[in-house]
Amino acid sequence: MSITARSQRALPILLAVILFFAVNAIIERLGGGARIDLTEDGLYTISESTKKLLAGLDQPISATLYFSEDAAREYPQLFAYGRRVRDMLKAYAELSGGRFRLTVIDPEPFSKEEDDAMGAGLRSITTPDGRRIHLGLVVRDMTDREAVIPFFDPQREDLLEYDLTKIVNNVAAGRRPTVALLTGLPMKPKGLPGFAEESDPGWVIYDQLKQFFTIEDLGPGFRKIPADTDILVIIHPPKLDDTQLYLIDQFILKGGRAVIFLDPFSEASVNRAPGQFEALVPIASDKALAPLLKAWGVEIVPEKIVADRTLAQRVTTGGMGPDAIKSYPVWLRVDAAHMARRDPVTANLTTVNLASVGAIRRDGNSPLTFEPLVTSSADSALVDASLGRGIPDIDAYWRDEFKPDPETFDLVVRLDGVVDSAFPDGPPYAQADEAADDEAEDEDGKAADAPGDSADAAATAHLAKAAGPIHVILGADSDLFDDRFWVQVQSMMGQRVSVPMADNGALLLNAIDNLAGSEALIGLRGRRIKDRPFVVVENLRRRAESRLLEEERRLEDELQRTQQRLDQLESQKPSEGGVLTPEQEAEIERFRARVLEIRQQLRAVQHELVADIERLKLRLALVNILLVPVLLVLGALVAALLRRRRPADA
Amino acid sequence: MSRATWTVFKRELAAYFATPLALVFIVIFLVLAGALTFYVGGFFERGQADLQSFFVFHPWLYLFFIPAVAMRLWAEERKSGTLELLLTLPIPFAAAVLGKYLAAWAFAGITLALTAPLWITVNYLGDPDNGVILAGYLGSLLMAGGYLAIGMAMSATTRSQVVAFVLGAAVAFLFTVSGLPIVLSFLEGWLPATLANLIAGFSFLTHYDQIAKGILDLRDVLYFASVIALWLFITTVVVDAKREAG
Numbered sequence: 001m002s003i004t005a006r007s008q009r010a011l012p013i014l015l016a017v018i019l020f021f022a023v024n025a026i027i028e029r030l031g032g033g034a035r036i037d038l039t040e041d042g043l044y045t046i047s048e049s050t051k052k053l054l055a056g057l058d059q060p061i062s063a064t065l066y067f068s069e070d071a072a073r074e075y076p077q078l079f080a081y082g083r084r085v086r087d088m089l090k091a092y093a094e095l096s097g098g099r100f101r102l103t104v105i106d107p108e109p110f111s112k113e114e115d116d117a118m119g120a121g122l123r124s125i126t127t128p129d130g131r132r133i134h135l136g137l138v139v140r141d142m143t144d145r146e147a148v149i150p151f152f153d154p155q156r157e158d159l160l161e162y163d164l165t166k167i168v169n170n171v172a173a174g175r176r177p178t179v180a181l182l183t184g185l186p187m188k189p190k191g192l193p194g195f196a197e198e199s200d201p202g203w204v205i206y207d208q209l210k211q212f213f214t215i216e217d218l219g220p221g222f223r224k225i226p227a228d229t230d231i232l233v234i235i236h237p238p239k240l241d242d243t244q245l246y247l248i249d250q251f252i253l254k255g256g257r258a259v260i261f262l263d264p265f266s267e268a269s270v271n272r273a274p275g276q277f278e279a280l281v282p283i284a285s286d287k288a289l290a291p292l293l294k295a296w297g298v299e300i301v302p303e304k305i306v307a308d309r310t311l312a313q314r315v316t317t318g319g320m321g322p323d324a325i326k327s328y329p330v331w332l333r334v335d336a337a338h339m340a341r342r343d344p345v346t347a348n349l350t351t352v353n354l355a356s357v358g359a360i361r362r363d364g365n366s367p368l369t370f371e372p373l374v375t376s377s378a379d380s381a382l383v384d385a386s387l388g389r390g391i392p393d394i395d396a397y398w399r400d401e402f403k404p405d406p407e408t409f410d411l412v413v414r415l416d417g418v419v420d421s422a423f424p425d426g427p428p429y430a431q432a433d434e435a436a437d438d439e440a441e442d443e444d445g446k447a448a449d450a451p452g453d454s455a456d457a458a459a460t461a462h463l464a465k466a467a468g469p470i471h472v473i474l475g476a477d478s479d480l481f482d483d484r485f486w487v488q489v490q491s492m493m494g495q496r497v498s499v500p501m502a503d504n505g506a507l508l509l510n511a512i513d514n515l516a517g518s519e520a521l522i523g524l525r526g527r528r529i530k531d532r533p534f535v536v537v538e539n540l541r542r543r544a545e546s547r548l549l550e551e552e553r554r555l556e557d558e559l560q561r562t563q564q565r566l567d568q569l570e571s572q573k574p575s576e577g578g579v580l581t582p583e584q585e586a587e588i589e590r591f592r593a594r595v596l597e598i599r600q601q602l603r604a605v606q607h608e609l610v611a612d613i614e615r616l617k618l619r620l621a622l623v624n625i626l627l628v629p630v631l632l633v634l635g636a637l638v639a640a641l642l643r644r645r646r647p648a649d650a
Numbered sequence: 651m652s653r654a655t656w657t658v659f660k661r662e663l664a665a666y667f668a669t670p671l672a673l674v675f676i677v678i679f680l681v682l683a684g685a686l687t688f689y690v691g692g693f694f695e696r697g698q699a700d701l702q703s704f705f706v707f708h709p710w711l712y713l714f715f716i717p718a719v720a721m722r723l724w725a726e727e728r729k730s731g732t733l734e735l736l737l738t739l740p741i742p743f744a745a746a747v748l749g750k751y752l753a754a755w756a757f758a759g760i761t762l763a764l765t766a767p768l769w770i771t772v773n774y775l776g777d778p779d780n781g782v783i784l785a786g787y788l789g790s791l792l793m794a795g796g797y798l799a800i801g802m803a804m805s806a807t808t809r810s811q812v813v814a815f816v817l818g819a820a821v822a823f824l825f826t827v828s829g830l831p832i833v834l835s836f837l838e839g840w841l842p843a844t845l846a847n848l849i850a851g852f853s854f855l856t857h858y859d860q861i862a863k864g865i866l867d868l869r870d871v872l873y874f875a876s877v878i879a880l881w882l883f884i885t886t887v888v889v890d891a892k893r894e895a896g
Contacts (some may be wrong), residue, residue, distance in 0.1 A: 009891045011885055026850060027872045034868035038781035045882040046867045076829045076856040218791050482824040532699040587879040617694045620771055625684030636673050 022446045023124050040090050041116060044084075046091055050165045054092055054485040057099040057172055061141050066117040066134040071127065076124075081154040088160060089137075092168070100168065107134055119342040122540055123150040137164075147171050170212070177516040179209065180229040184285065185268055185478060189271050202430045204489060204498045207231075208505050213512065225251050232258040233508075234479035236285045244429035249292055254465040257515040259508065262286050263478035264358035265305050265385045284385065285478070286358050295422035295473075296415065297366025300476045305356045306409045307402060308332050309378035309546070313353065327545060329402065330387060331355045331485075332376065332501070334411070340373045343414065345473065345510040349503040354486045356385065358476030358497045359409035363412055363474045368417035372410040373473070374507075380407040389443050412475040412507070426462045473511045480504045537613060544609045551605050559598045566591040652743035658749025659756070666757050676761050679715050683707065683765060699776025704768055705786040705862050709826050709855055712797045717818030719757060720801025721811040722890060723750050729809045737893055747886050751802055758794040764785065782864040789861030792874040793854050797822045800879035825877075829853025852877075856870040 037044040067086060072079040086104055093102040109132060118124075122136035137149040147167045155165065159214035170176065181187075189202030201207075205389050210213055220238040225247055232251055240248075251259050263287035286300040293299055313331035332354040339346040352374060359382055362370040380403050479485055487505035490497050500506075569588050666672040683704065687693045691703025727733040736746055772778045801818035806813050827833050830851050837849060851858075857870040 009887055012887055015885045016880055016887075020876055023876050024851065024873060027869050027876070036866040037682060037864065038785040038866060039864035040781050076850075076859065078855065140777050146724045281700065320805055473847060496696040532776050532778055534694075537697065537777045537779065617688075619686070620694070620775075621688040624768050624771055625681055625769055629680050630766075632673060632677060636670065 001419065002546050028048070029104070035441075037067075042093065046088070046161060050092070050161060051095055053165060053169055053172070054096040054100060054448055055165060057096055057168075059142055059172070060101065060544040061096075061139060061171055062101045062103070063092075063140075064105060064138045066107055066113070066122055066136050066138075067229075068124075068131075068133045069106045071133045071635070073130045074127070074133070075133070078135065081152065081157060084157070085135065085160065085164075086138075086150050086462065088164060092277075093166065100187075120146070121150055121456070123149070127562055139165065141171050141238045143284050145171055155499060155604050157499065158640060160602050175214075177213050177230050178216060178226070178228050178231040179213040179233050180216045180218050180225050181233045181235070182222070182237050183207070183233075183235040183478075184220070184283070184453060186625065187235070187399050187479070187481070188217065196428070200402055201496060203481060204483050204487045205505050205508060208497075208509060209512075212440050212509060222247075225256075229256065232256055232287070233512060233513055234258065234260045234262075235481060236261065236263050236268075236283075240288055245289070245291055246423050246428055248289070250463060252470050252472065253419070253421055253463045255466075255470075256469055257471045257509045259473045259515065260289065261481070261508075262288055262300055262358070263305060263356075263479045264300060264476065265356040267355050267479045268482040286476070291422040296411075296419045296470075296472075298361035298368065298370065298415065298474070299363070300358045301362050303385045304358060304382040305385045306359050306375045306376050306380055306411065307383045307387070309402065309404060310377040310379040311335070311418055323611050324328075326437075327542065329380075330383070332357060333413075334374055334376075338375050338377060338408075340371065343371065343373055346373045346507065347411075349506055349510075351502040352504055353480060353502040354477045355479035355482075355485055356410060356477070356482075357411050358385075359573050360411065360474060360476050366417075367419055368415045368470075370410075371414040371416075372412070373414055374410075374412035376409040376411060378406055378408055380409060382409065384602075392551055411477065415472040415474055416469050418469055421462075421464050422464075424464050426464075449490065473515065481508065534576055537616065540612055540616065541609070544612050548605050548609055552602060555598050555602050555605065559595065559602070562591055562594050562598065566595065636644070652742075652745055654745035654812060655749040655752070659739070659753045660749050662753030663756055663818055665779060668680055668752070672757065675715065679711065679761055680764055684768070684827060684833055686711070687768065688750050692760065697771050699778040700788055701768065701772055701778070703784050703835065704765070705755075706792060708790045709793065709858060710881040711821055712776050712838045716758065716794055716797035717801040717804070717815045717822060720818055721805050721814040723754060723802050724885075725808055725811045725814040728892065729811075733889075733893065741892065744886055747882060747889065751799065751882060751885075754798050754802065755795050758798060759791055761790055762794065767794075774836060779864070782862075785864045786862045788866060789858050789870075792871065793858045794823070796877040796881075799827065799878040799885075803885040803888060804863060805857040806885045806892065807876050825852065825854050827853070 016100040028427060035044070044135040052375070065086060069079070071083060074358040089102050089104075093100050105113050105117075107117055114132070114134070117134055117136065117138075120136075120138045122134055122138070124132040124134045124136075126132055135152045137152070138146060139148070140146045147170050149163060149167060152160070152163075175360045185203075186200070187206040189206070190200040206215075212229075222244060225232065229251070232248065234248070234416075248258075262285045263346075264284050266283050266285065286302055290299075307329040309327070311327050311332045311334055312327035312329040313333045315326060315331065334352045334354060336350050339349055339352065362368070379403065379588065383402075389614065481504060483489060483498075487498045487500050490499065549551050566588065569584065675811045684705045687701075687704040691706060693703040694757060724733070726735060737743065739746070769783060772783070773780070797818075800821050801814070802815035804821060805811075805814040807817065831852075839850075852873075860867060861868050
């Protein structure tokens with residue numbers, strides 16, 4: 001081929017390559033409108049509640065996305081995620097009818113844009129070669145009220161829409177609901193100002209509450225519930241006196257709403273006080289609101305917790321052996337099947353982890369409608385609350401204590417209806433000190449004494465019966481909000497990043513949000529469905545465990561009996577110098593052998609548990625690796641044989 | 651598909667199964683894919699009902715499997731002298747290229763379909779998101795198409811199947827690793843940053859990962875389509891040149 005011919009050939013190829021680059025440069029800049037979401041839950045599709053929120057925006061909201069597209073290109077995951085965030089925000093802008101305005105900025109290093117981004121509180125990642133990658137969002141309304149997402153963490157990809165809608169909602173809603181929080185748990189961050197994060201960052205749930213709501217902390221000695229409170233949240237309260245109970249009673253009766261989580265056995269208050277001996281006795285709060293609950297016709301079964309074999313959490317008991325992981329029936333991992341699917345509070349939740357939870361019961365004559373939100377399975381029973389104390393012998397518990405009760409227990413319920421006050425005769429201090437109270441009110445200003453502290457409660461008229469239906473969500477556990485039961489907290493590039501393992505946080509946020517009446521976000525929570533376990537394997541493990549436990553128990557009983565018999569025989573041994581009859585010798589030998597044999601069988605039983613699962617794995621691996629190849633080879637051989645035979649037939 | 655393309659397609663696809671070689675390829679691919687999924691990807695230990703530990707190996711498996719499938723496409727015809735015969739047939743030249751390509755792609759698709767037991771397995775074990783799995787298969791098929799177009803162009807440049815395989819694997823390798831940060835920081839030392847960035851956007855990995863997550867984005871599909879179109883065009887030009895050169 002001559003040189004000219006060669007270059008004639010090269011030219012079209014060169015042109016094609018240029019065209020290829022040009023086409024892709026254009027494709028790159030296309031919006032992300034044309035896409036098909038193939039995920040089952042529509043993880044990449046904008047949901048109805050977001051659409052409703054965007055369509056209903058009554059004032060313009062501007063959003064600025066800082067995305068270092070050029071620098072991020074080197075990090076495919078981050079780059080792809082940045083593009084996704086951008087596309088999603090573009091879709092928001094389209095859906096809002098012009099009310100939501102999006103600006104995308106790729107900040108140059110050391111530019112004014114970069115300064116703005118950092119000034120707004122955005123964070124960046126620095127690449128090894130010193131470039132900064134920004135991927136954050138600033139949302140503002142007309143009055144320059146501002147909210148930011150400092151950095152979009154790709155790990156939260158499933159929650160992207162939730163995060164975006166949340167921030168838009170927060171800026172758009174103006175005032176956030178005010179939550180009065182009463183708790184005896186160390187949820188709040190503690191420490192010196194400025195060093196707060198280092199000393200005790202508090203519980204993640206508190207952080208999340210703060211993101212959505214204005215929190216008014218009611219101290220243990222509170223004497224009023226702030227007037228602008230939208231919702232009262234009570235989680236494992238300290239001991240309450242009559243005045244405080246009365247305040248709560250009246251707040252709810254006057255149309256206030258409440259989310260209440262009491263606990264017959266608070267593991268959190270045990271574990272949070274290391275080194276203090278008396279603190280090792282867990283504090284119960286199941287009776288803290290007993291007078292109110294009694295007036296409502298509900299109760300938390302006192303000093304009992306629910307043990308559930310089917311929903312048992314799997315826990316590591318230490319060691320490396322096959323029995324290092326066991327089912328622990330007083331810690332529950334409640335799945336979607338045991339939560340109310342139609343109720344917005346639990347509809348989208350996949351799992352809620354509970355620890356030593358109580359059971360809520362309704363009196364026959366309660367005036368309230370009683371809708372269970374979270375329940376136990378039928379394979380559960382009420383056991384003594386003290387069982388959760390110390391380090392329980394799990395195996396002994398399974399063997400001796402556990403007798404499932406066919407009824408299911410209600411763990412979290414929704415209560416609606418008109419109730420009477422727990423204080424039919426008026427404020428408790430009025431009864432206690434009637435005369436003094438009268439005087440105090442006459443000579444106004446003298447109401448500052450201990451009973452008179454409750455002037456706020458007295459100032460408004462006493463209600464003996466609720467004016468309208470009360471709305472309460474009541475749960476019988478408080479440990480579910482402890483970080484260790486539902487969230488993994490990691491430090492990523494100097495930030496505290498929390499990745500939920502269960503929807504405990506969403507349960508509380510949903511409950512508060514639902515009662516606060518802002519529906520926009522409810523459809524979005526708990527959307528994340530990450531955990532799709534091998535159900536077959538889990539069931540196999542559970543079945544094997546309960547089957548093997550029986551066998552283990554039988555063997556251990558036999559071992560004990562044999563051992564006793566052996567001891568008996570040996571004690572019959574004549575004292576020193578005496579000789580056993582050959583029969584006795586043989587008997588002892590036989591029992592010794594039997595003991596060894598039983599021990600061996602016990603070990604075998606324990607091995608078998610793991611073996612079943614290993615067998616399944618091996619079988620599946622073989623099927624997947626070899627089945628089709630073997631069939632293909634056989635098919636080919638048959639075909640070859642047939643081909644060879646055909647000419648012979650002809 | 652025109653009739654001429656269809657004719658070539660059928661002939662080529664049948665040719666794959668006429669020799670035991672294709673069977674060997676399929677068997678090796680299936681065994682490797684299965685073994686990697688179970689023993690390297692930790693499919694069972696992860697305990698999650700998805701096929702992530704299966705799809706993650708596809709780019710690297712294709713790196714060898716696809717050039718092996720593509721190597722004979724033109725090299726063999728040229729070596730055995732049947733290329734002239736094919737080209738003297740009264741069919742448009744481009745139709746022959748397309749027919750051959752589609753046959754090879756169909757072969758790759760059949761191989762991929764034979765991994766269905768894994769899909770059945772994961773549905774037996776748990777409750778997977780089958781939409782995401784479907785997306786994974788679609789993405790994998792598109793990526794196979796990209797590798798195949800490259801391999802086919804390489805096969806057109808030489809009479810030796812071995813050389814075709816090596817070239818195909820080498821170019822495919824470049825299209826795969828160009829998205830890895832380590833390669834990019836190396837490139838940036840040599841090339842202007844914009845050019846290096848441009849190259850990064852052309853990695854198969856980036857686009858494949860996007861699709862395998864469960865979103866079939868037009869941009870990712872167009873990317874693979876443009877890759878395939880480019881290399882098919884190059885094939886046409888190269889084969890045409892060789893024909894004229896004899």
